[in-house]
Amino acid sequence: MFEYPLLVRAAKHPGRESANRPKAADELELVSRTASDPKRTFVIRYGSIRFAALFSTVRSLHEGARMAVALLLTIGSITIGVLGLVHLLYTFRSNKFEPQDEKLGLRLREVSPVLTSETTMWKAWVGFNASHSLGAILFAAVFGYLAMLELDFLLSSPFLVSLSLVTLGCYLVLARSFWFKVPFLGVSVSMALFAIGYLLAYV
DSSP: OOOEEEEEEEEEOTTOOBTTBOTTOEEEEEEEEOSSOTTOEEEEEOTTOOOOEEOOOOOOOOHHHHHHHHHHHHHHHHHHHHHHHHHHHHHHHSSTTSOSSHHHHHHHTTOOOSSOSSSOHHHHHHHHHHHHHHHHHHHHHHHHHHHHHOHHHHHTOHHHHHHHHHHHHHHHHHHHHHSOHHHHHHHHHHHHHHHHHHHHHHO
């Protein structure tokens, strides 16, 4: 289980002496919480600096709430992963993304984009679809792993929480503007599951 620090506080120990440290030196006492040893304490000697800093504001969740949050985020991640995997299979193992006009399909294999003549519109189309699929699968793998095995780390990181919501929000806008109903519904479900999970963890 990931150990996350909760509080750093200055602690004065006037009776201790050493060759490298004068009397009355302060110590920074780093208190961390783990599942196996909730009272574990680390003491860091740092000259005479005195300060206190709050490292984490994530509230302590009871076991039922933790399981609910982890389940919601995991299912939300799996939803995106399934969409990405199906999209990847459709790209290479089906004709789902072929144009209904056969002549157009042939032309796409012959015409290059304005950007470069080193590829064709069809190759670019296949590559864009494949990379899009891999992005969704990577999102699912990273946040699914964090939800199942490193939930404390995920919830204590505003960057990761924001990244997941911003990514899903962008997918939602793209699905609504450029895609079709199935991916829009899938992304909507995933976004709702992540939002509910975070609300349960923080509110």
